[in-house]
Amino acid sequence: xxxxxxxxxxxxxxxxxxxxxxxxxxxxxxxxxxxxxxxxxxxxxxxxxxxxxxxxxxxxxxxxxxxxxxxxxxxxxxxxxxxxxxxxxxxxxxxxxxxxxxxxxxxxxxxxxxxxxxxxxxxxxxxxxxxxxxxxxxxxxxxxxxxxxxxxxxxxxxxxxxxxxxxxxxxxxxxxxxxxxxxxxxxxxxxxxxxxxxxxxxxxxxxxxxxxxxxxxxxxxxxxxxxxxxxxxxxxxxxxxxxxxxxxxxxxxxxxxxxxxxxxxxxxxxxxxxxxxxxxxxxxxxxxxxxxxxxxxxxxxxxxxxxxxxxxxxxxxxxxxxxxxxxxxxxxxxxxxxxxxxxxxxxxxxxxxxxxxxxxxxxxxxxxxxxxxxxxxxxxxxxxxxxxxxxxxxxxxxxx
Ligand SMILES: Nc1nc2c(c(=O)[nH]1)N[C@H]1C(S)=C(S)[C@@H](COP(=O)(O)O)O[C@H]1N2
Ligand SMILES: [Mo]
Numbered sequence: 001x002x003x004x005x006x007x008x009x010x011x012x013x014x015x016x017x018x019x020x021x022x023x024x025x026x027x028x029x030x031x032x033x034x035x036x037x038x039x040x041x042x043x044x045x046x047x048x049x050x051x052x053x054x055x056x057x058x059x060x061x062x063x064x065x066x067x068x069x070x071x072x073x074x075x076x077x078x079x080x081x082x083x084x085x086x087x088x089x090x091x092x093x094x095x096x097x098x099x100x101x102x103x104x105x106x107x108x109x110x111x112x113x114x115x116x117x118x119x120x121x122x123x124x125x126x127x128x129x130x131x132x133x134x135x136x137x138x139x140x141x142x143x144x145x146x147x148x149x150x151x152x153x154x155x156x157x158x159x160x161x162x163x164x165x166x167x168x169x170x171x172x173x174x175x176x177x178x179x180x181x182x183x184x185x186x187x188x189x190x191x192x193x194x195x196x197x198x199x200x201x202x203x204x205x206x207x208x209x210x211x212x213x214x215x216x217x218x219x220x221x222x223x224x225x226x227x228x229x230x231x232x233x234x235x236x237x238x239x240x241x242x243x244x245x246x247x248x249x250x251x252x253x254x255x256x257x258x259x260x261x262x263x264x265x266x267x268x269x270x271x272x273x274x275x276x277x278x279x280x281x282x283x284x285x286x287x288x289x290x291x292x293x294x295x296x297x298x299x300x301x302x303x304x305x306x307x308x309x310x311x312x313x314x315x316x317x318x319x320x321x322x323x324x325x326x327x328x329x330x331x332x333x334x335x336x337x338x339x340x341x342x343x344x345x346x347x348x349x350x351x352x353x354x355x356x357x358x359x360x361x362x363x364x365x366x367x368x369x370x371x372x373x374x375x376x377x378x379x380x381x382x383x384x385x386x387x388x389x390x391x392x393x394x395x396x397x398x399x400x
Contacts, residue, residue, distance in 0.1 A: 224238065280387050
């Protein structure tokens with residue numbers, strides 16, 4: 001029971017990324033829903049919105065979010081380094097657990113699958129920079145639309161069980177997770193994230209399966225960290241080692257990227273950077289409309305069923321409100337039964353018949369069990385990294 005104390009409920013994870021690096025420079029702003037599906041083939045992926053092919057930066061198109069689970073071959077992809085190891089032999093793959101542990105471990109995939117309890121969790125994986133392109137004025141980083149997210153059923157073993165097997169030494173406080181890929185230039189740091197022991201709970205798993213299949217290569221085959229309720233920037237993919245330390249190590253991806261102002265509104269002005277900053281951790285409440293999209297063909301007097309997904313950090317979604325008149329009046333959508341659990345997408349639907357032709361503006365606003373709700377886009381608080389955008393989702397579509 002002692003160790004339970006380590007795994008207190010609050011998850012605080014860092015975020016990462018974008019703010020900086022080589023890959024993000026030079027991205028241009030494109031309006032949401034008007035991006036290119038590139039003709040580059042990526043292994044195990046159907047065509048996705050492509051920001052870069054090296055490293056792969058692939059976004060899921062909006063229409064996929066009519067489903068409560070995101071298919072593996074349409075799941076978004078984000079890597080920081082251009083070189084991702086390609087020769088991964090599952091039979092010889094091991095992760096090491098070292099540092100302030102009583103017994104150093106080298107665990108094979110086979111050991112993970114047979115010597116530990118197997119657990120499953122359905123959870124949303126969302127980049128902290130998802131929907132960044134909606135920030136006004138433009139915020140730095142990849143100009144993601146709303147598809148830098150997905151929801152999958154993850155299977156693996158509890159991180160806690162693995163750490164227990166190694167046995168933590170008295171001063172253990174931080175856990176570093178290192179991905180297998182290395183940087184192309186020696187100035188570029190490896191992708192390592194650190195979490196404090198107190199940020200971890202029993203829901204945190206080392207996952208080798210996603211929606212009943214091996215993890216796709218680009219989503220971190222053969223093993224990744226899954227931290228339900230938190231932004232995915234710390235869900236380290238293609239895990240190579242777990243290192244336990246007593247002190248926080250200063251690392252690029254912890255200290256520079258994936259941070260927001262450490263003030264009440266987590267906001268700042270484009271003119272001035274607020275200090276200090278803090279890592280982005282728990283996800284805020286959000287919804288995305290999957291149908292209709294701006295490209296949908298909708299006929300007057302036809303039965304239209306608006307569909308989409310809503311989620312938060314695990315409090316759970318209570319309600320999704322829909323407006324078909326640009327936010328003047330609102331009505332409740334029907335929600336799915338919620339049986340996928342509190343970290344999963346809650347799918348919603350709302351039927352209506354457009355009575356006249358012309359443009360209509362459809363909006364979705366999710367409200368969670370502690371009555372947090374999505375703000376109107378005009379009330380969104382701005383930050384330099386363009387993190388945590390959760391404005392009321394809006395789709396304008398032409399009725400013919
Ligand atoms: N090893 C490794 N893990 C990583 C990253 C990375 O660059 N390398 N990027 C992180 C970020 S910023 C995000 S948003 C998610 C993306 O996960 P996905 O590609 O499976 O969608 O992986 C995280 N884990
Ligand atoms: Mo990310």
